[in-house]
Amino acid sequence: MPPTPTKTGHLVVIGHGPAAHRLIEAVRERDTEDYWQITVVGEEPRPAYDRVALTSYLTDGADLGYPAHDDAVRVRTGERVTAIDRAGRTVTTDAGETLGYDTLVLATGSVPFVPPVPGAGTAFVYRTIDDLDALRARAAGRASGVVVGGGLLGLEAARALQGLGLETHIVEMAPWLMARQLDEGGGAMLRRHIEALGLRVHTGVMLDRVEADAVRLAGDTVLPADVVVFSAGIRPRDELARAAGLEVGERGGVVVDDACRTGDPRIYAIGECALVGGQVYGLVGPCLSMAEVVADALFGGAARFAGADTSTQLKLMGVDVASFGDPSADALNVSYTDPVAGTYKRLVVSDDAGTLLGGVLVGDASAYPTLRACVGASLPAAPDRLLFGGTEAVAGAMTEETMVCSCNGVSAGTIRSAIADGGLTDLPTVKACTRAGTGCGSCVPLVKRILDEELTSAGIPVSRALCEHFDHTRAELFDIVRVRGITTFSGLIAECGRGRGCDICKPVVASILASLGTGHILDGERAGLQDTNDQFLANMQKNGTYSVVPRVPGGEITPEKLIVIGEVARDFGLYTKITGGQRIDMFGARVEQLPQIWKRLTEAGFESGHAYGKALRTVKSCVGSTWCRYGVQDSVGLAIRLELRYRGLRAPHKIKSAVSGCARECAEAQSKDFGVIATEKGWNLYVAGNGGMRPRHADLFATDLDTDTLIRYIDRFLMFYIRTADRLQRTASWLESLDGGIEYLRDVIVADRLGICDSLDAAMARHVEDYTDEWRATLEDPERLRRFVSFVNAPGTPDPSIVFEPERDQIKPVIPEVVSR
Amino acid sequence: MTQVLDLAPVSVRWQDVCDYDDLPPEDGVCALVGGEQVALFRTHDGRVHALSNLDPFSGAYVLARGIVGSRGGVPTVASPMYKQVFDLTTGRCLDDPAVRVPVYRVRVSGTRVEVART
Ligand code: SRM
Ligand SMILES: Cc1cc2nc3c(=O)[nH]c(=O)nc-3n(C[C@H](O)[C@H](O)[C@H](O)COP(=O)(O)OP(=O)(O)OC[C@H]3O[C@@H](n4cnc5c(N)ncnc54)[C@H](O)[C@@H]3O)c2cc1C
Ligand code: SF4
Ligand code: FES
Numbered sequence: 008m009p010p011t012p013t014k015t016g017h018l019v020v021i022g023h024g025p026a027a028h029r030l031i032e033a034v035r036e037r038d039t040e041d042y043w044q045i046t047v048v049g050e051e052p053r054p055a056y057d058r059v060a061l062t063s064y065l066t067d068g069a070d071l072g073y074p075a076h077d078d079a080v081r082v083r084t085g086e087r088v089t090a091i092d093r094a095g096r097t098v099t100t101d102a103g104e105t106l107g108y109d110t111l112v113l114a115t116g117s118v119p120f121v122p123p124v125p126g127a128g129t130a131f132v133y134r135t136i137d138d139l140d141a142l143r144a145r146a147a148g149r150a151s152g153v154v155v156g157g158g159l160l161g162l163e164a165a166r167a168l169q170g171l172g173l174e175t176h177i178v179e180m181a182p183w184l185m186a187r188q189l190d191e192g193g194g195a196m197l198r199r200h201i202e203a204l205g206l207r208v209h210t211g212v213m214l215d216r217v218e219a220d221a222v223r224l225a226g227d228t229v230l231p232a233d234v235v236v237f238s239a240g241i242r243p244r245d246e247l248a249r250a251a252g253l254e255v256g257e258r259g260g261v262v263v264d265d266a267c268r269t270g271d272p273r274i275y276a277i278g279e280c281a282l283v284g285g286q287v288y289g290l291v292g293p294c295l296s297m298a299e300v301v302a303d304a305l306f307g308g309a310a311r312f313a314g315a316d317t318s319t320q321l322k323l324m325g326v327d328v329a330s331f332g333d334p335s336a337d338a339l340n341v342s343y344t345d346p347v348a349g350t351y352k353r354l355v356v357s358d359d360a361g362t363l364l365g366g367v368l369v370g371d372a373s374a375y376p377t378l379r380a381c382v383g384a385s386l387p388a389a390p391d392r393l394l395f396g397g398t399e400a401v402a403g404a405m406t407e408e409t410m411v412c413s414c415n416g417v418s419a420g421t422i423r424s425a426i427a428d429g430g431l432t433d434l435p436t437v438k439a440c441t442r443a444g445t446g447c448g449s450c451v452p453l454v455k456r457i458l459d460e461e462l463t464s465a466g467i468p469v470s471r472a473l474c475e476h477f478d479h480t481r482a483e484l485f486d487i488v489r490v491r492g493i494t495t496f497s498g499l500i501a502e503c504g505r506g507r508g509c510d511i512c513k514p515v516v517a518s519i520l521a522s523l524g525t526g527h528i529l530d531g532e533r534a535g536l537q538d539t540n541d542q543f544l545a546n547m548q549k550n551g552t553y554s555v556v557p558r559v560p561g562g563e564i565t566p567e568k569l570i571v572i573g574e575v576a577r578d579f580g581l582y583t584k585i586t587g588g589q590r591i592d593m594f595g596a597r598v599e600q601l602p603q604i605w606k607r608l609t610e611a612g613f614e615s616g617h618a619y620g621k622a623l624r625t626v627k628s629c630v631g632s633t634w635c636r637y638g639v640q641d642s643v644g645l646a647i648r649l650e651l652r653y654r655g656l657r658a659p660h661k662i663k664s665a666v667s668g669c670a671r672e673c674a675e676a677q678s679k680d681f682g683v684i685a686t687e688k689g690w691n692l693y694v695a696g697n698g699g700m701r702p703r704h705a706d707l708f709a710t711d712l713d714t715d716t717l718i719r720y721i722d723r724f725l726m727f728y729i730r731t732a733d734r735l736q737r738t739a740s741w742l743e744s745l746d747g748g749i750e751y752l753r754d755v756i757v758a759d760r761l762g763i764c765d766s767l768d769a770a771m772a773r774h775v776e777d778y779t780d781e782w783r784a785t786l787e788d789p790e791r792l793r794r795f796v797s798f799v800n801a802p803g804t805p806d807p808s809i810v811f812e813p814e815r816d817q818i819k820p821v822i823p824e825v826v827s828r
Numbered sequence: 829m830t831q832v833l834d835l836a837p838v839s840v841r842w843q844d845v846c847d848y849d850d851l852p853p854e855d856g857v858c859a860l861v862g863g864e865q866v867a868l869f870r871t872h873d874g875r876v877h878a879l880s881n882l883d884p885f886s887g888a889y890v891l892a893r894g895i896v897g898s899r900g901g902v903p904t905v906a907s908p909m910y911k912q913v914f915d916l917t918t919g920r921c922l923d924d925p926a927v928r929v930p931v932y933r934v935r936v937s938g939t940r941v942e943v944a945r946t
Pocket of ligand 4: 443
């Protein structure tokens with residue numbers, strides 16, 4: 008029935024869920040001539056909504072509604088279609104209406120399966136907004152809940168029950184959780200995570216009956232249950248089709264061909280009610296693809312539903328879980344379990360180890376997008392590299408057919424040609440043009456990878472743009488700010504950016520402005536550019552309180568000052584701990600306490616330790632020649648001098664240092680951004696070391712330096728790093744990315760190859776001269792202090808959500824329930 | 829300063845919260861409204877947006893302390909805890925569409941900011 012301008016057709020859609028919504032939107036997009044008149048009849052009391060996000064309705068009261076269809080679409084809610092008359096081409100509704108159709112689409116979805124056990128009639132299900140309203144009403148004031156079903160939705164429902172304050176049990180008949188997606192090892196790891204959240208799990212058990220306030224399992228186990236929810240699978244709603252004589256599958260589902268057409272050429276079925284290619288799909292991605300196929304057919308197109316990837320990735324209660332391909336295939340297994348990290352990874356490869364068939368990831372699903380895209384293709388790298396190697400290991404090996412985005416059915420070939428044909432050069436446009444990456448988002452790293460490769464091979468420089476607001480790198484922005492003398496974020500974005508900035512570019516610009524010494528970090532619009540740590544000059548902790556770290560240069564501290572720290576911590580009820588940076592951290596301060604704490608500390612001669620900023624942290628020391636039998640120089644003295652020189656220096660990332668008094672290296676200087684080791688004749692300078700996630704030994708930069716030369720070299724090293732490094736790039740990876748490496752660096756710093764040493768020296772001199780303690784400067788200015796309240800309308804009220812409990816004679820935060828799915 | 833369009837039915841109870849000037853531009857503050865923590869944000873166009881202060885990813889009441897900005901033209905705040913970005917107009921999490929934080933109605937009445945009590 009391809010449209011002709013002279014005619015119109017009536018399209019009736021039964022059911023208004025996500026599939027119906029997408030179908031209608033896709034038809035309206037194509038229907039420039041208003042060929043189709045559309046009526047949709049939905050039984051729920053509201054138009055279609057985002058069922059996938061259902062749980063957030065319960066936990067956050069989220070409004071799940073989709074944007075409304077345009078006025079040309081007639082939406083009938085709260086009305087059920089009761090019969091289809093195929094001969095007369097009409098449908099009848101429970102409101103007594105009869106609607107004629109030219110084309111009919113069944114989008115009736117599915118219902119939760121409730122097993123026929125005694126008492127099941129009193130249980131709840133978890134499918135619609137009305138279901139959740141009923142569930143919430145029932146749970147109010149009750150104590151216990153049982154969810155029958157340990158699959159994807161069952162676990163989601165269990166977490167929601169727990170969020171309603173119920174002690175919750177999960178009962179699963181299969182021998183492990185998420186048995187459809189996970190293998191036994193993955194299921195066991197998932198169980199550990201879930202039990203750690205306080206949910207009780209019972210697997211491999213049969214349900215006997217549901218009683219008034221309990222659930223009885225086979226073998227006479229009884230679980231208390233004021234609320235029982237069934238989430239034991241779904242059944243397609245095919246009753247209308249069945250009564251109308253259309254073919255339905257043995258286990259349910261309206262049989263359709265790959266154009267989603269039933270045996271009656273005027274009737275289609277899409278979404279969870281459809282049985283296509285012998286399968287009913289219970290994920291929204293395939294349901295939406297079917298909607299697109301039918302929309303295409305309604306305009307004479309020949310689109311086909313080619314089956315869909317049922318790979319899933321979800322962050323279930325904060326636990327990454329992913330399965331892809333066919334993880335139960337009988338072939339070679341490569342698996343890896345780390346009980347400490349709580350991760351489990353398994354790849355299934357064909358017997359010749361050539362083809363990836365499927366796999367399971369629990370606890371860390373970072374390799375998911377790349378692995379999923381490789382299913383069915385030859386292995387592009389050794390299995391262990393695939394599991395741990397990130398996108399690089401895979402992207403190049405993707406064929407045209409490789410399915411990159413399974414939510415929207417977009418292949419690598421489609422993305423590549425969209426990039427080439429459309430001359431696309433940035434990720435947002437690629438996403439908009441191909442729809443890839445606009446569903447669950449898990450494939451975005453791969454899409455980006457493909458884009459970069461296409462651009463590189465076309466000779467177009469890959470965008471190194473900081474974010475969507477600036478096309479420049481951090482180093483370029485630094486130069487723009489420096490050369491043009493820009494002093495505000497607004498000024499910079501007006502000059503060379505767009506939009507209003509974000510959590511990526513704003514802190515970068517704040518840091519650049521601070522490195523160039525242009526005023527207090529909390530003044531004017533400056534405050535709003537900072538991460539919360541910089542905004543409050545303290546480090547945010549997991550419960551929203553802050554930690555306070557005063558500077559203890561070189562780790563040397565007098566007994567008096569130690570006592571002050573002890574008194575302050577005691578008086579404000581803070582938790583104290585010696586840090587790995589040779590100083591003392593005080594945890595658990597509320598925002599309104601911070602100024603009072605600083606006041607006490609600054610009065611005793613302390614200042615900010617910049618534990619919060621991307622700035623110099625500590626210069627650690629060993630005790631050195633003053634006390635140590637082996638020491639050859641005063642390492643403590645030098646460490647203090649260096650720490651005071653570079654304190655407050657803002658940089659692309661944090662900077663750490665240490666000074667050791669002899670070659671025994673007790674201060675671990677070779678793991679620091681700059682480290683100094685005493686020699687008989689002076690100092691050896693090491694640069695670009697790193698502890699942390701990717702440790703790197705520092706490189707020896709120069710030997711036997713006198714103190715002045717040492718400091719001059721460090722000045723230049725730091726300033727050159729600050730000017731040229733990328734955002735959040737520590738000196739170690741900066742040096743690794745520097746063409747010419749350490750030799751080049753020596754050329755710049757020692758031989759002044761770029762002729763910039765004067766300027767670097769002057770910049771550091773300015774920093775040293777301009778340094779002020781940020782805590783003190785904040786205390787001195789009432790304007791800057793205004794933000795230090797929990798509530799703008801109740802400045803004296805402490806945040807009631809902050810709660811502590813005792814542990815080992817100190818406090819520890821009680822973490823509120825994480826309510827997100 | 830723009831007046832936020834008020835579509836609330838008459839029965840809504842507006843609670844006076846603070847002066848418009850108490851809202852720093854392109855930044856957030858938190859207010860207590862009927863015992864609930866409401867994060868108020870003033871965007872560059874002068875508008876005021878109100879979301880629940882509860883960060884659904886960490887369970888901590890901190891959204892008011894996030895960085896305000898934009899993504900693809902939509903005004904946003906990034907949670908200061910784990911950096912997920914939320915649409916200030918709808919509360920939807922742009923990094924995880926399944927998550928939404930409650931949105932409150934807010935209006936500027938004269939020089940005062942008022943939030944609808946639920
Ligand atoms: C408090 C402390 C742990 C402790 O109890 O000892 C700590 C705590 C944090 N570290 Fe650390 N690190 C601490 C010493 C270290 C050390 C040891 C050292 O400095 O000698 C390292 C390894 C050395 C290194 O950095 O090269 C270290 C490597 C990291 C890293 C990984 C950096 C990397 O390059 O891989 C991060 C993450 C980051 O910065 O992106 C991090 C980040 C953090 C953050 C900021 C995480 C966060 O965002 O909340 C923690 C908050 C600090 C707070 O709330 O006060 N912390 N962290 C230590 C504070 C030292 C100080 O006095 O300032
Ligand atoms: C809690 C929950 C979480 C989920 N999470 C995910 C997820 O993370 N990822 C994912 O891919 N999928 C998820 N899903 C599955 C996803 O929601 C479904 O795949 C999707 O809703 C299917 O859309 P549909 O339009 O085919 O059917 P439905 O959403 O079931 O819509 C069908 C509609 O038709 C109505 N209807 C039925 N019969 C009639 C009739 N005779 N007359 C009138 N109206 C009728 C029904 O009342 C219903 O409103 C989740 C589902 C739930 C319940
Ligand atoms: S290693 Fe550092 S970042 Fe990790 S928990 Fe310890 S202090 Fe926090
Ligand atoms: S796979 Fe979900 S958005 Fe691409």
